[in-house]
Amino acid sequence: MAELVPLPATALRTRCNPACFSFDTTESLADHAGDLGQERAVEAIRFGLAMGHSGYHVFVLGETGSGKHATTFRLLRERAATEPVPPDLCYLHNFDEALKPCLLTLPAGRGAALRAHMQTFIRELGPALGAALDSDAHTERVEALQSAHKAREEGALRELGQACGAEGISLLQTPEGFVFAPTREGEVISPEAFEALPEAERHEIEGRVTAWSEKLEDLLNEFPGWRKAVRESIERAEHEVLEPAVSHLLRSVREAHVDLPEVLTFVDAVALDVLDSAIKGTMLDEEEDEVAEPEENTRYHRYQVKLLVDHSASRGAPVVFENNPGYGNLIGRIEHIVQQGNQVSHFNLIRAGALHRANGGYLVLDAERLLAQPFAWEGLKRCLRAGEIRIEPPAEAQGWSGALTLEPQALPSALKVVLVGDRDVYYLLMEHDPEFADLFKVAADFNDDLPRTPENECEYARLMALLARGAKLLPIERSGVARLVEEASRLAEDAGRLSLNTRALSDLMREADYHARLKGLAATGRAEVEDALAARARRCNRYPTRVRESILDGTTLISTDGERAGQINGLVVVELAAERFGHPVRITATVRMGEGDVVDIERETELGGAIHSKGVLILSAFLAARYARHQPLSLSASLVFEQSYAPVEGDSASLAELCALLSALTQIPIQQRFAITGSVNQFGEVQVIGGVNEKIEGFFDLCAVRGLDGTHGVVIPAASVRHLMLREDVVQAAGEGRFHIHAVKTVDEAMTVLTGVEAGEPDAKGVIPKGTLNHKIATVLAEMTAARHAYSETEGAAGARQHRRRHGV
Numbered sequence: 020m021a022e023l024v025p026l027p028a029t030a031l032r033t034r035c036n037p038a039c040f041s042f043d044t045t046e047s048l049a050d051h052a053g054d055l056g057q058e059r060a061v062e063a064i065r066f067g068l069a070m071g072h073s074g075y076h077v078f079v080l081g082e083t084g085s086g087k088h089a090t091t092f093r094l095l096r097e098r099a100a101t102e103p104v105p106p107d108l109c110y111l112h113n114f115d116e117a118l119k120p121c122l123l124t125l126p127a128g129r130g131a132a133l134r135a136h137m138q139t140f141i142r143e144l145g146p147a148l149g150a151a152l153d154s155d156a157h158t159e160r161v162e163a164l165q166s167a168h169k170a171r172e173e174g175a176l177r178e179l180g181q182a183c184g185a186e187g188i189s190l191l192q193t194p195e196g197f198v199f200a201p202t203r204e205g206e207v208i209s210p211e212a213f214e215a216l217p218e219a220e221r222h223e224i225e226g227r228v229t230a231w232s233e234k235l236e237d238l239l240n241e242f243p244g245w246r247k248a249v250r251e252s253i254e255r256a257e258h259e260v261l262e263p264a265v266s267h268l269l270r271s272v273r274e275a276h277v278d279l280p281e282v283l284t285f286v287d288a289v290a291l292d293v294l295d296s297a298i299k300g301t302m303l304d305e306e307e308d309e310v311a312e313p314e315e316n317t318r319y320h321r322y323q324v325k326l327l328v329d330h331s332a333s334r335g336a337p338v339v340f341e342n343n344p345g346y347g348n349l350i351g352r353i354e355h356i357v358q359q360g361n362q363v364s365h366f367n368l369i370r371a372g373a374l375h376r377a378n379g380g381y382l383v384l385d386a387e388r389l390l391a392q393p394f395a396w397e398g399l400k401r402c403l404r405a406g407e408i409r410i411e412p413p414a415e416a417q418g419w420s421g422a423l424t425l426e427p428q429a430l431p432s433a434l435k436v437v438l439v440g441d442r443d444v445y446y447l448l449m450e451h452d453p454e455f456a457d458l459f460k461v462a463a464d465f466n467d468d469l470p471r472t473p474e475n476e477c478e479y480a481r482l483m484a485l486l487a488r489g490a491k492l493l494p495i496e497r498s499g500v501a502r503l504v505e506e507a508s509r510l511a512e513d514a515g516r517l518s519l520n521t522r523a524l525s526d527l528m529r530e531a532d533y534h535a536r537l538k539g540l541a542a543t544g545r546a547e548v549e550d551a552l553a554a555r556a557r558r559c560n561r562y563p564t565r566v567r568e569s570i571l572d573g574t575t576l577i578s579t580d581g582e583r584a585g586q587i588n589g590l591v592v593v594e595l596a597a598e599r600f601g602h603p604v605r606i607t608a609t610v611r612m613g614e615g616d617v618v619d620i621e622r623e624t625e626l627g628g629a630i631h632s633k634g635v636l637i638l639s640a641f642l643a644a645r646y647a648r649h650q651p652l653s654l655s656a657s658l659v660f661e662q663s664y665a666p667v668e669g670d671s672a673s674l675a676e677l678c679a680l681l682s683a684l685t686q687i688p689i690q691q692r693f694a695i696t697g698s699v700n701q702f703g704e705v706q707v708i709g710g711v712n713e714k715i716e717g718f719f720d721l722c723a724v725r726g727l728d729g730t731h732g733v734v735i736p737a738a739s740v741r742h743l744m745l746r747e748d749v750v751q752a753a754g755e756g757r758f759h760i761h762a763v764k765t766v767d768e769a770m771t772v773l774t775g776v777e778a779g780e781p782d783a784k785g786v787i788p789k790g791t792l793n794h795k796i797a798t799v800l801a802e803m804t805a806a807r808h809a810y811s812e813t814e815g816a817a818g819a820r821q822h823r824r825r826h827g828v
Contacts, residue, residue, distance in 0.1 A: 023772050025732060025761055028754035031745045033514035035501040037545075039473060040480060044494035044542045051481035054090045056469030056519050064094050067461030068381070068435060074460050076403065076436040078386070080445040081465025084522030087439055090465075095338045095381045095437070102336035105379025108328040109133065110366045110427060112321035114288050120325070120366035122428040123281055128331035133282060134324040136272045140289075141319040143268055148297050151264040152257065160256050168249040175238055183231045187224070190235070197235055199228045254298045265293050289322050320367055327371045328378070336380035341373035344384050346394045349373050350402065351410040353425050369427055374399075374408045377434045386440025386448075399436070403458050406432050468511040468518050476504050479517055486525050492532040498545035499531065506552070509712060509744035527551055562593065563600040567721055570603075575662055577603050578691035579722050579731060585609060585683030587773070588694035589660070589675035590718060590733070591667075592710035599710060601717030603694050605661040606672060608679040612803050612810075613655025615643060617680070620659035621667050634670030638677040640701045641766070646800050653807040654800065656680055670698040671708035674736075678769055685795040689773045694718040695734040703766040707738035712745055719749050719758055727752060732759030734772050767793070 042048055054061050060079070067077035081087045107130025109123040125133065151157065176197075180190035189202045200207045201224045213221065269286050276282035330337070341348055351372030355362040373382055390396050394413035402408050409429040438459065445462065448455040469475055480500045487495060495503070506527060510518035518524070528543070530551035535543040569575040577588060589606045592599055619635040621627030627635075635658060643652045658676050660667055674697035682689045696714050698706045715733045722731040740762050745753075752758040763769045767778030770792050779791020787794040 023761060023763070023768055025753070025759035026740065026743075028750050030740060031743050031750045031753055031760060032505070032747075033471075033508060033744065035476060035504040037497040037501040039476065040497040040500060042480070042497060044496050045480065045484035045487055045500065046494035046542075048481050048484040050485040050488065051478060053086060053093060053482070053485055055478055055482050056466050056475075056517075057086075057090060060087070060463040060465045061090065061094065063461055063463035064091060064437075065098075067437075067463065068094070068098050070461070073403075073406070074457050076459045077438070077461045077463055078445055078448075078459045079437060079439045079463045079465070080442045082467050082520065083441065084520040085465045085467060086519065086521040087463075087465045089521075091383065091437060091439060091463075092338065092340070095383070099336040099338050099380055100334065102380070104330050104333045104335060105337065105433075107131070107326065107330050108371070108375060108378070108430065110325040110327055110369050111285055112323075112366055114292055114321075117321075117365075118425050120369065120425060120427045122430055123285070123324075125279065125282070127333060129276070129279070130324070130326045131329050131331045133272075133276060134326045136275055137289075137322060137324050140268050140272060141322055144265075144293065144319060144322075147264045147268055148261060148293075151260045152297075154260065157256065157260045161253055164249055164252050164256070168245060171245060172242060175241075179231075179235060179238055183227075183234075186227055186231075188227055188231050190231075197239075199231050199235075201228070257298050258294060261294055261297055265290050292321070320365060323367060325367050325369055327369065328375050337377050338381045338383070339373050339377035340383040342385075342388075344373065344389045344395055345392045346398050346413055347372065349384075349389075349392075349395050350398045350408070351375055353410060353427070355424075364425055366425065366427070369410060369425065372408070372410070374402060374432070374434065375430065378408065378430060379433055381435050381437060383437045383439065386438045386444045389438070390444070400454055400458060402432055403436065404454070408432050466519055468513065468516040471504075471508055471513075471515050471517045475517060479504055479507065482521070483524070483528065486521060486528060487532075490525060490529060490532075492528055492543070493535050493540070494542045495528070495531075496542045496544040499543045499548050502545040502548040503527065505744065506548070512709065512712070512744075513742050514744050515741055527555075530555065559596070559598045562595055563602065563717065563720070566600075566602045567724065570721060571724060577605055577721065579725055581691050582688035583691060584686045584688045585679055586691070587675050587679040587682070587689050588691065588718070589672045590694050590696040590714035591672070592713050592717075599713045601710060601713035601715070603718050603721060604663060606658070606675050606679050607661055608656055608658050608676065608683040610654050610656045610680065610683045612653055612807055615647070615652035616655050617642070618655070618657045620657055621663070626663065626666050628666060628668030630670050631667050631672070634673030634698060635676060637670075637701055638673050638680070638699055641677065641699065641703050642680070644701060645703065646796055650801070650804045651807070652800070653803040654684065656683070669708075671696050671710075673697075674699045674705055674766065674769060677766055678773055681766075681770060681792070681796060682774065684799055685792065687774050687776055687792065687795065690730075690775065692722075692730045693732055693734055693773050695769060695773065697734070697736040697739075697763070697769070699766060705736040705738075705763055705765060705769065707736050707742075711735055711739045711742050715743075715760065716746055716749055719752070722758065723748075723752075727757040729757050730759075731757075732761060734761045734763055734769055737762040737764045 060081070064077060064079065067075055079087050079091050104127040106124040106126055107128065109125060109130050110120045111123050113119050113121050123130075176190070183190055183199065184202070187202050189200050189207055191198050191200055191207075201213060202208065208216075213224070216224075269290055272286050273283060276286075346352075347370070349372050351374070352370050353364055354368040354370060355364045356368065357363075373384075384399075389399070398413060407429040408431075410427050412424070436459075442464070448459075483495055483500055483503060487493070503524065504517065507517040507524060508514050510520055510523055527548065531543045531547045534547040534550040534554070538547070540547070566575070570577045578586070579588075585608045587606050588603045590601055591604050592601050594600075617635060617639040619627055619632060622632045622635065646652070658680065660672075675695045677699055678689065678695060681687075694714075696708055696711065698708055700706060715735070718731075718733055743760075749758065753760060761772045763772060767780075770776070771778050774792065776792045776795075777788075777790075779787045779793040781787045781793075787797060
């Protein structure tokens with residue numbers, strides 16, 4: 020086996036040389052478009068926006084902070100600027116069915132003009148009607164009609180009275196009405212005198228009274244017809260005097276919208292309703308009851324124009340982002356007011372939703388916020404499936420309230436919806452919502468990082484220039500840019516890549532800008548970026564400090580010197596509030612004769628996660644496959660994370676657990692000056708793990724406090740070397756030989772580093788050299804197998820003797 024030497028300091032951090040940049044500060048750089056490394060996602064968005072077929076709405080997915088919102092809005096605005104402005108949307112009173120307001124679409128800007136014209140008409144309508152009805156000519160005409168009608172009634176009654184008087188019957192008018200009474204010589208006969216008349220004469224007078232009463236009844240029955248004729252005459256007179264006034268008021272509306280037949284139809288309906296209401300007197304009754312009310316609640320509200328969406332100031336197609344996509348904010352809603360204790364509504368109380376404002380353009384929604392709102396997701400799907408936007412209570416809630424509501428005419432849907440969310444949300448919708456794939460056929464997946472090449476580093480600098488100008492930060496010197504590039508690789512957990520998490524990058528730039536301004540500098544340099552990182556570490560170091568203190572005071576047992584069999588320092592990473600910290604944890608193993616089972620105490624106590632349990636099963640399989648191919652594995656072992664009281668997950672400790680197990684088996688001690696991380700497969704090959712930088716730094720910090728003596732180090736998978744972007748103090752210590760990092764590819768290499776004992780490889784005949792680790796393992800296992808067989812034979816002989824004694828054989 021080749022000599023295992025620590026990694027050189029140059030392999031522990033891939034630096035960015037400021038000399039590779041041709042600028043002094045980012046002030047001289049042109050802004051980047053903001054979609055660095057997102058060519059695939061940009062192509063998908065452009066494709067989805069260009070597809071005019073139904074169902075090709077777009078879901079933009081990616082990690083938080085990847086700039087997907089900014090890029091999406093930039094592409095949407097670029098495309099929307101080249102598209103026509105959609106029409107204004109208005110609702111009008113339906114004079115046939117008041118509960119079903121009519122939708123009116125007008126060219127952009129014409130809706131506001133129509134609303135202003137109708138408001139002017141409403142303001143002038145009351146005075147104009149009053150002036151027309153109070154004119155002298157009209158008043159005299161009405162009075163003449165009423166006088167003629169009165170004279171006609173009085174003349175008819177007079178003629179009837181004269182005719183009956185000739186027959187000795189007088190027509191009298193009393194408070195109770197008209198009555199007939201007999202007369203003699205022009206005087207009404209008193210009741211006593213009438214009773215004194217002969218019976219025959221009385222009967223004859225009663226007959227005449229009955230006849231004239233019938234004639235009077237016939238005459239009175241004609242009076243309603245005469246009065247109706249008079250009212251009709253008065254209504255015709257009012258119509259003739261009001262029509263010119265109303266036509267004059269509406270003339271400007273007609274002239275301004277002569278090219279819009281729908282508006283002219285509405286104006287005609289308004290004119291007819293005004294004349295009808297004014298002539299019938301309902302408008303005057305309302306005027307008498309009028310109190311100070313908002314304009315939409317006045318007696319003339321049905322003549323108003325409800326401007327739902329106004330595009331008079333728009334340029335291009337709308338791009339709408341609804342930050343609170345509740346059902347009402349999304350679909351629109353119908354509000355109610357309380358009148359005399361009852362909830363009522365009318366078309367002026369219709370409120371537009373984001374779908375209305377975005378119709379003819381683009382609607383952007385945050386997927387998680389949308390799904391968190393009751394009924395909103397189903398309402399959006401219903402709209403996209405039906406191809407229309409219908410303002411109505413959610414179907415699930417339609418029976419909750421008995422309030423009378425409206426049924427506004429639906430608006431044809433002509434918009435593109437863009438959902439923005441995490442990958443988990445996208446995949447969950449794909450799996451659990453059958454309609455999702457039919458509606459959102461285009462997925463724009465944003466990358467998390469991009470290759471770290473000289474060209475991309477220069478483009479990354481332009482991206483920093485864009486972010487700095489957008490946040491009004493000081494320019495960044497080339498040294499500061501180089502340091503930010505290095506931090507971007509650390510965020511990507513790969514020295515060969517750059518993180519595209521622009522949110523994290525922007526936050527660091529703002530914090531560095533703060534330190535630069537404290538110093539009174541004109542630009543941000545490398546030192547200020549370092550200050551920002553150090554300040555952030557101090558703000559977030561409560562947890563790692565407490566863990567380190569517990570180790571230093573002996574509460575948590577971690578050894579960094581000496582040696583011990585079956586004990587090893589593993590490394591774990593803890594993530595709290597978006598910050599990651601590494602620290603060592605003691606892993607121990609015990610071995611005894613048994614039947615080949617390896618007990619994972621974490622799993623047995625339900626503290627081990629599925630992936631951790633998988634790692635233990637894999638190392639058990641490796642142990643049996645390598646060392647017990649031709650004999651039973653006659654051992655039992657136990658593995659445990661000491662002083663661990665929280666769930667353990669992940670397989671990055673499986674290499675440490677296997678090494679502890681091999682040490683316990685052979686009783687070859689492990690040097691406690693090392694810590695180790697890595698996962699292992701069934702062939703004993705060491706595999707890559709995450710959080711390697713934080714793990715190394717966590718052990719380094721502990722060793723540094725206790726005192727580095729040049730022997731301390733960490734063992735990591737060779738595949739994780741490319742991920743190393745360690746802190747400067749760790750790199751410096753490694754360069755000075757005070758701390759070492761070993762990269763291993765197999766368990767044999769790891770055990771050689773940890774124990775100092777050569778692993779040993781079998782020769783062509785399969786013979787393992789004596790004194791090596793693998794020879795010791797094979798020897799111990801063979802001894803355990805022999806002991807187990809001897810024990811089984813002894814147990815079998817004792818059982819046979821007991822059987823013979825029991826049966827007298």
